[in-house]
Amino acid sequence: MQAPPSYMLLLIIFLLAVSLTPFSTALLAAFITYRLALVGYWLNIFLLGAVLFVSWRYARRSGLMKDETTDEMRSAPCSVSSTRS
Secondary structure (H helix, E strand, O other): OOOOHHHHHHHHHHHHHHHHHHHHHHHHHHOOOOHHHHHHHHHHHHHHHHHHHHHHHHHHHOOOOOOOOOHHHHOOOOOOOOOOO
16 A cells, blocks of 8 residues: 555655754753753654654544554554553
8 A cells, every 4th residue: 555645745744853853952952041942842842743643643544554453552642541540
């Protein structure tokens, strides 16, 4: 099965965010006292999470996952578990 171009674009955006991670980390390390460096770092982390979440939902809704994938695995990123000890 070949992935649709829109899904490939999501993955390319994710890889772009991954490739920006060392730069935002270095910026934060060099300018730890500046709030803008912290905002840039956290925007990068947020972008990673958001694109990963959107790509997971896209793959799940368009049937790109294997048949062996359990329902628990399919719904894992979209559900919030509240287990308390």
